[in-house]
Amino acid sequence: xxxxxxxxxxxxxxxxxxxxxxxxxxxxxxxxxxxxxxxxxxxxxxxxxxxxxxxxxxxxxxxxxxxxxxxxxxxxxxxxxxxxxxxxxxxxxxxxxxxxxxxxxxxxxxxxxxxxxxxxxxxxxxxxxxxxxxxxxxxxxxxxxxxxxxxxxxxxxxxxxxxxxxxxxxxxxxxxxxxxxxxxxxxxxxxxxxxxxxxxxxxxxxxxxxxxxxxxxxxxxxxxxxxxxxxxxxxxxxxxxxxxxxxxxxxxxxxxxxxxxxxxxxxxxxxxxxxxxxxxxxxxxxxxxxxxxxxxxxxxxxxxxxxxxxxxxxx
Ligand code: TUI
Numbered sequence: 001x002x003x004x005x006x007x008x009x010x011x012x013x014x015x016x017x018x019x020x021x022x023x024x025x026x027x028x029x030x031x032x033x034x035x036x037x038x039x040x041x042x043x044x045x046x047x048x049x050x051x052x053x054x055x056x057x058x059x060x061x062x063x064x065x066x067x068x069x070x071x072x073x074x075x076x077x078x079x080x081x082x083x084x085x086x087x088x089x090x091x092x093x094x095x096x097x098x099x100x101x102x103x104x105x106x107x108x109x110x111x112x113x114x115x116x117x118x119x120x121x122x123x124x125x126x127x128x129x130x131x132x133x134x135x136x137x138x139x140x141x142x143x144x145x146x147x148x149x150x151x152x153x154x155x156x157x158x159x160x161x162x163x164x165x166x167x168x169x170x171x172x173x174x175x176x177x178x179x180x181x182x183x184x185x186x187x188x189x190x191x192x193x194x195x196x197x198x199x200x201x202x203x204x205x206x207x208x209x210x211x212x213x214x215x216x217x218x219x220x221x222x223x224x225x226x227x228x229x230x231x232x233x234x235x236x237x238x239x240x241x242x243x244x245x246x247x248x249x250x251x252x253x254x255x256x257x258x259x260x261x262x263x264x265x266x267x268x269x270x271x272x273x274x275x276x277x278x279x280x281x282x283x284x285x286x287x288x289x290x291x292x293x294x295x296x297x298x299x300x301x302x303x304x305x306x307x308x309x310x311x312x313x314x315x
Contacts, residue, residue, distance in 0.1 A: 002178075002300040002307075005165050006188025009134060010092060010113065011066070013037030014296040015178075017115075017136070017167060019192025020070020020094055021144065021278070022046050023267035024203050027055045029292075031062035032200035036293035040065075041094060045072035046264065049080035056088045066091045073098030074145075074228075086110040094136060094190075097145045097228075099123060104130040117169070117190075119147020119154065121161035134165040136190050141171030143193055143231050143280040146221060152184070159185035173282030175302020182307060193280040194299070198292045204270030207277055210235075214283035223259075226252050233277040237262060241276075 004015035016038040022045035030040030044052050069085050074097045082103045096117040113133040118124040124135045137158040139151025151170040159166050168181035169190035181189050197208045221229045222241045266275030
């Protein structure tokens with residue numbers, strides 16, 4: 001058993017939040033993780049308001065446990081989905097890829113627990129002032145859209161900057177990562193890549209196979225040139241994107257056109273040529289398909305063992 005402050009904050013058995021992965025984190029995965037004792041999330045990213053509402057209602061047929069919604073703030077539907085979470089009485093909202101300050105008042109008035117993802121101490125402090133219940137400090141080991149700092153550097157600095165709980169994310173693939181996050185001051189963790197290959201995750205089997213086959217150096221970040229770096233598995237697509245990105249005549253529009261739909265093509269169609277298979281640097285640690293409950297049990301048991309044993313180094 002590993003009881004961290006996140007367990008109490010969100011009434012969870014395991015101190016683990018599932019990442020709000022676009023085109024991956026659907027009703028099935030969210031319900032599975034919540035049923036298994038973590039906090040499941042539906043990713044609002046790929047949906048408009050009504051699609052999200054339908055997904056929330058589907059999840060409610062699959063679990064009686066609370067689950068949350070992740071709102072990707074660069075989504076064209078962000079303001080629509082921000083209203084739907086209130087109307088649907090969603091208890092926990094996480095946000096990513098931006099500053100959710102303009103939505104905070106409405107969410108707090110609705111009694112929602114708000115956990116913004118931050119990649120810097122500046123945004124963390126701003127979120128604390130705006131009423132966030134905790135912040136998720138996400139390092140650039142993560143899959144998907146990333147900031148500049150590593151989890152190792154970011155988490156302790158965010159812990160020093162705010163008084164609310166800090167959840168660590170990025171580079172946490174097993175109990176060693178969870179134990180390390182605790183040592184850095186984290187109150188819990190958010191896990192994405194390890195859940196990509198959960199038995200209950202509905203992504204295309206090609207995606208799961210690629211994650212399972214990935215080695216340590218098999219992810220890369222693209223998109224730096226236009227300010228939105230994204231980490232994904234090295235594929236023909238990501239290499240093509242990288243090459244085009246650094247050709248001087250390439251425009252933002254051209255890159256956007258190449259990227260549109262790439263996540264969906266990976267997650268839903270398993271398109272190995274034109275899909276963008278987002279995954280974190282811990283992909284190389286992930287070796288087997290397991291049910292969500294087993295993923296969390298093994299991670300927390302390993303972390304508890306390590307944390308108990310750590311005192312042997314102290315004289
Ligand atoms: O948001 C994520 N991960 C994502 S979003 C996504 S969809 C996408 N597709 C194409 C291009 C871009 C995104 C896939 N993966 N993680 C949370 C996260 N948020 N990581 C980093 C940040 C972040 C970075 C800077 C949050 C705030 C921020 O600054 C905001 C500000 O205004 O200061």
